Amino acid sequence: MSEPETAGTAGNEAGNQGGGDEAVGYELADGVATIRLNRPEAMNSLTVQTKESLLAAIERAKNDTGARSVLLTGSGKAFCAGQDLREHAENLNEGRGLNGTVRDHYNPIVLGLARMPKPVVAAVNGAAAGAGASLAFACDLRIAAERASFLMAFANVGLGSDSGASWTLPRLVGHARAMEMLMLAEPVPAARALEIGLVSKVVPDDELETAARELAVRLADGPTVAYATIKAELTFGSGLDLANALEMEASLQDQCAETRDHLNATLAFLNKEKPDFEGH
Numbered sequence: 001m002s003e004p005e006t007a008g009t010a011g012n013e014a015g016n017q018g019g020g021d022e023a024v025g026y027e028l029a030d031g032v033a034t035i036r037l038n039r040p041e042a043m044n045s046l047t048v049q050t051k052e053s054l055l056a057a058i059e060r061a062k063n064d065t066g067a068r069s070v071l072l073t074g075s076g077k078a079f080c081a082g083q084d085l086r087e088h089a090e091n092l093n094e095g096r097g098l099n100g101t102v103r104d105h106y107n108p109i110v111l112g113l114a115r116m117p118k119p120v121v122a123a124v125n126g127a128a129a130g131a132g133a134s135l136a137f138a139c140d141l142r143i144a145a146e147r148a149s150f151l152m153a154f155a156n157v158g159l160g161s162d163s164g165a166s167w168t169l170p171r172l173v174g175h176a177r178a179m180e181m182l183m184l185a186e187p188v189p190a191a192r193a194l195e196i197g198l199v200s201k202v203v204p205d206d207e208l209e210t211a212a213r214e215l216a217v218r219l220a221d222g223p224t225v226a227y228a229t230i231k232a233e234l235t236f237g238s239g240l241d242l243a244n245a246l247e248m249e250a251s252l253q254d255q256c257a258e259t260r261d262h263l264n265a266t267l268a269f270l271n272k273e274k275p276d277f278e279g280h
Contacts, residue, residue, distance in 0.1 A: 024053040032070070033067035037054070038075045042081070043076070044078050045082060050084075058070075062112065068279060072120060080136075106163040110164040141215065144193060144202050145205040146205055150193055151187040226261065
């Protein structure tokens with residue numbers, strides 16, 4: 001097991017690539033890269049500097065050979081309130097509109113999470129609103145604290161959805177519920193989120209960190225090549241007809257079959273042993 005890096009130091013390294021703030025922490029331990037939004041006084045809302053730091057942290061996790069899974073969470077009582085509206089209001093007053101942030105920041109962040117060749121767990125510790133909720137939807141698995149809630153707040157400020165919500169949300173809860181969440185813009189509490197499939201588990205507030213970390217460590221110890229394949233199959237398969245999805249599965253399965261993980265796991269199964277996955 002590796003010793004964890006401090007979130008502040010790692011946050012500086014990630015942040016230095018995007019402006020030098022400490023609003024995003026990065027910590028590596030037990031094969032899990034923890035990315036933590038760290039602006040609790042502002043409900044972890046997203047300024048340009050924070051978005052650039054978050055993207056840098058996601059890229060770091062992708063390229064970090066010691067990281068076999070990723071955990072995304074927030075500091076304080078909120079997961080992420082979405083766009084920092086104070087900064088946004090300044091852009092509007094100065095005639096800059098969205099200032100290119102959807103294409104320049106949100107889209108690369110969401111693609112970075114969705115295409116991460118490692119499992120990504122969102123530990124939703126509190127309110128997740130707007131783009132903040134979309135970040136959680138872009139992760140592979142979501143665990144929520146009892147106090148958590150999801151609010152698709154875009155319509156409340158006269159906007160449509162962004163950060164991938166038009167793609168991820170219907171796939172999680174279905175077209176009708178996605179339409180309801182986006183149009184009515186009412187908060188969905190954790191218990192309801194579990195009922196409709198937004199999250200896979202709800203735990204007491206003080207147990208979230210432990211539960212999410214246990215899941216992330218379990219994934220880090222698992223067949224990460226197979227996990228990356230499953231992610232690719234589900235992402236691309238959802239846009240293909242059956243015949244093309246079958247061909248894509250066959251091609252990716254051939255690649256998995258050539259890995260040492262597959263051979264070792266097969267032999268372990270035959271010998272009634274626990275497999276040891278190495279990630280290749």
